[in-house]
Amino acid sequence: MSGAPLIEVKDLGVRLNTSRGPAQAVRGVNFALRRGETLGLVGESGCGKSVTALALMGLLPESAVISGSIRFDGAELVGLPDAAYCKLRGNRISMIFQEPMTALNPMHTIGHQVAEPLLRHAGISAAEARQEAIALLDRVGLPDAAKRVDAYPHQFSGGQRQRITIAMALACQPDVLIADEPTTALDVTIQGQILDLIAGLVEERGMSMILISHDLGVIAENVNRMMVMYGGTVVESGATDAVFTRMGHPYTQGLFRARPRLGARKGTRLKTIAGTVPELADLPAGCTFADRCAIVEARCRAALPAVVDVGAAHGVRCIRTDVSMAAGGSIA
């Protein structure tokens, strides 16, 4: 976990053109990811997690306006022509998607789909690619991989399909794996297996990983560092342990309180965060969380708060950390 960062994102901003006008989906996102490091992105739906991931992959719609800088292994990715991006995607940066049911092409056999990136990037023969595909499918725990390599996606269950998409993503031994809610569409019992598989593969191959989830539990168990996103900005970032023990942002604290707890007394209501996520097309000038925050002040609404360091590499985008962290301590 040393040396120059593999991915370095500086002041990333993404503006999407929606039917309701331009929407600032992401703004002021900064992070660095070293080789072998794992980073979690957590937040509600529409907070900019997936848009950040798609910006890294260069897969945003053409109408999207990207500002700031994304450097991968020293090379700038923002403004990179598509042909050059195609050489990176699937080869050095790979992605696993949320919906295994729709992420596979129903018309091709799974062997064909897993072998495809190999044929494209690794420059090996079809027979070698097929053998490699079988080995990969075997590695991701698909039973009878050699026999089922010529089966079609509809002949597999959701968990098996996610294993297949993982095999596809890993085919070319990428440096970075982006997993966008890889277990959200799966049964709880399968979720753990898939996450363990991903974690095992990441460790085994020395990959870096960006894991996107709305599930704090998933984040807590699977990544070294985490970023909490809200309204298109990172409101808190730091080592996973540090963020969980010393939650600095009122939103992080709210997320933490809102999770169901084992052993809670029967009839205990789940806590919620009052209000709803702000419209990205119509973001407030100040702190995006202001309208839902319990300790909001007038100056919170004046301008987007700067990131305050509250510990070693632990930043919080809040000007009232003195109050929030005093209160946060008592809650946790």
Next chain:
Amino acid sequence: MSAPLTASAATSAIAPGARPVTGFWRRALRHRSFVLGAVLSLIVLGAALLSLVWTPWSATDIDIASKLRPPSAAHWLGTDVLGRDIVSLLLVGARSTILVGVIAVGIGLSFGVCLGLVAAARKGWTEELIMRMSDFTFAFPAVLSAIMLAAVAGPGMVTSITAIGIFQIPTFVRVTRGSANAIWAREFVLAARAAGKGSFRITIEHVLPNILSILIVQATIQFALAILAEAALSYLGLGTQPPQPSWGRMLNDAQTLLFQSPMLAVYPGAAIAIAVLGLNLLGDGLRDLLDPRLARER
């Protein structure tokens, strides 16, 4: 019934390599409408091929003395108003029917699908240009473009085929672009892009196979429409020129004698119906057979 089917699907999934061919034909022979469609289409094709080497009588010989004969041992389906043998006319007419259908649909399919795929892949002003141009072409009915072409090149089979073909392009553009757009929005296309594929490869490997079944069904419908359009153009004197027989011209000729000998209209009408029905069933069957998701249910 379902038990042996699933068993065969399972064994075919296990045997690599050999699977696509044997599995396809095994399923094809079980698919009732595919078999019926194939048989009807082969009858039409067989008739056209047979007419090249043998017809009971010459299709162009006029024998006014034996006009409008009822079916007999010599003339199996009787004779028309000029004393020509109906069976021979139908056999030779199958040729022009198949020619018109295949070539006109071929023109529409090749140009229309390419343009539609480009429109879906490129978006923006390219898509806008292609779609407005196809709207423009669509505004002229086949008959009108045939008349225009006939004015330039003279009436005849080539003119009518070209006119029908051009008329079919916008239909294919629209169907292709519409269904391709739906595929482009699917997650596996995003996954393919994430795997580093460019829009050309995605179009060939992901979009085209997934809209193929729609295109096949559309092509069979268009084939039927082309036959009907050829009949309509022949009827107006713009299509196949006498003495070359065509089913459309036979219908046209029969029209004036509808009350004296209605069967003259029934024969070519039935022939057109058989060709159209056969192709539609064949197209439906192909759609089912080419979709791996439906493979097991058959």
